[in-house]
Amino acid sequence: MVARRSISVLGSTGSVGCSTLDVIIDHGGADAYDVRVLTGGANAALLAQQAISVRASLAVIQNEAALPDLREALSGTGIEAAAGDAALVAAAGEGVDFCLSAIAGAAGLAPTLAAVRAGSVIGLANKESMVCAGPLVNREVARAGTRILPVDSEHSAIFQVLEHDQTHAIDRIVLTASGGPFRTFSLERMRGVTREEALNHPNWSMGTGISLDSATMFNKGLELIEADQLFPVSGERIEILVHPQSIIHSMVGYRDGSVLAQLGAPDMRTPIAYALGWPRRVSAPVEQLDFVALSRLDFEAPDELRFPALRIAREAMMAGGLAPCAMNAAKEVAATAFLDQRIPFLEIAAVVENVLEEFDHATEAASLEDVIAADRRARTHAYEIMQRRARRSA
Ligand code: NAD
Numbered sequence: 001m002v003a004r005r006s007i008s009v010l011g012s013t014g015s016v017g018c019s020t021l022d023v024i025i026d027h028g029g030a031d032a033y034d035v036r037v038l039t040g041g042a043n044a045a046l047l048a049q050q051a052i053s054v055r056a057s058l059a060v061i062q063n064e065a066a067l068p069d070l071r072e073a074l075s076g077t078g079i080e081a082a083a084g085d086a087a088l089v090a091a092a093g094e095g096v097d098f099c100l101s102a103i104a105g106a107a108g109l110a111p112t113l114a115a116v117r118a119g120s121v122i123g124l125a126n127k128e129s130m131v132c133a134g135p136l137v138n139r140e141v142a143r144a145g146t147r148i149l150p151v152d153s154e155h156s157a158i159f160q161v162l163e164h165d166q167t168h169a170i171d172r173i174v175l176t177a178s179g180g181p182f183r184t185f186s187l188e189r190m191r192g193v194t195r196e197e198a199l200n201h202p203n204w205s206m207g208t209g210i211s212l213d214s215a216t217m218f219n220k221g222l223e224l225i226e227a228d229q230l231f232p233v234s235g236e237r238i239e240i241l242v243h244p245q246s247i248i249h250s251m252v253g254y255r256d257g258s259v260l261a262q263l264g265a266p267d268m269r270t271p272i273a274y275a276l277g278w279p280r281r282v283s284a285p286v287e288q289l290d291f292v293a294l295s296r297l298d299f300e301a302p303d304e305l306r307f308p309a310l311r312i313a314r315e316a317m318m319a320g321g322l323a324p325c326a327m328n329a330a331k332e333v334a335a336t337a338f339l340d341q342r343i344p345f346l347e348i349a350a351v352v353e354n355v356l357e358e359f360d361h362a363t364e365a366a367s368l369e370d371v372i373a374a375d376r377r378a379r380t381h382a383y384e385i386m387q388r389r390a391r392r393s394a
């Protein structure tokens with residue numbers, strides 16, 4: 001009998017986490033994998049149910065107030081329970097064959113880095129790790145002798161069609177974008193959009209944070225920086241292309257004129273299964289594409305006037321250092337303010353741009369502590385700027 005591969009899922013209770021559990025269970029669950037650690041933010045009931053369904057060894061909930069519920073739900077199962085940020089990082093640092101990193105936001109960085117340092121192969125959904133600390137993560141990956149397998153659908157697509165022994169011949173990467181729910185909206189119309197409209201993505205069902213990021217197109221900005229960090233292609237050679245159907249997940253163009261694309265239904269279980277099985281393709285519980293039903297694929301140039309996030313992210317990428325980390329932190333603060341109905345939609349990008357204009361971010365991040373400090377500074381700054389802008393417009 002072949003030994004079961006050991007795996008952990010960080011952020012198992014989220015959208016990507018639940019899709020990952022689907023794939024694991026489709027492959028046979030505990031009979032196929034030795035599931036060590038599952039982690040969640042605050043939903044103890046779901047985390048316990050998942051841990052029982054795949055017979056995990058340990059379930060960690062970030063919110064310490066939820067620990068009694070988690071313990072209660074796991075009592076008699078033999079599954080250990082723990083809570084808090086330190087427990088989460090310690091659990092992530094337990095080396096496994098494959099660790100799916102799917103915590104939302106900059107909060108995913110420390111656990112992801114712990115998993116890298118433990119030498120686990122990382123299935124990376126948490127793009128913020130590469131945005132906030134790409135050079136640091138890449139250094140630690142090399143030091144630990146491990147690798148990152150992208151799970152973000154675009155980066156999985158690029159990874160699948162990038163001929164790793166032909167990098168001399170790559171002309172460009174084409175990163176596709178759905179354009180989000182406001183693709184056809186005028187700026188005037190975007191001014192008054194609601195939280196519900198912003199979270200209503202046309203093609204993908206995802207967590208709240210990334211859904212809003214798709215509406216502002218900060219998601220594509222983060223993905224641009226993520227691609228720059230993951231692939232041996234310089235940032236200027238990464239183009240963004242709006243493709244409303246989200247069927248082509250991204251492409252690599254070669255100097256001989258060939259363009260290789262990866263296509264699939266907009267379902268995260270495909271890139272999750274690809275990373276989980278790599279280097280062997282495995283099955284995923286997804287629909288096959290029906291080209292006749294699709295009948296056409298459309299393409300448009302991105303509009304940086306209506307979606308300034310694209311320009312802001314490219315500038316942050318070119319500035320390098322801690323600029324992408326500051327951009328992400330300011331974006332998380334402004335996005336939360338919009339979701340709480342404290343600022344209008346178009347203010348999100350305006351706040352981020354103001355933070356970056358006034359932020360001293362030229363220095364490279366030498367350590368996780370440097371990144372965390374820059375993230376904190378940018379958050380504080382974003383709150384100040386929101387207050388300043390609110391006073392000015394009052
Ligand atoms: P989500 O909000 O649905 O789930 C996030 C998970 O992280 C949950 O388990 C949540 O409980 C946990 N979490 C949240 N805050 C935490 C904290 N401070 N500490 C510890 N755990 C915390 O998010 P999602 O949509 O699954 O996205 C997860 C990551 O994957 C993000 O980085 C996102 O950009 C990326 N991603 C998501 C999709 C998608 O289809 N949803 C696609 C590509 C990439």
Ligand code: MG
Pocket residue numbers: 152153154223
């Ligand atoms: Mg994506």
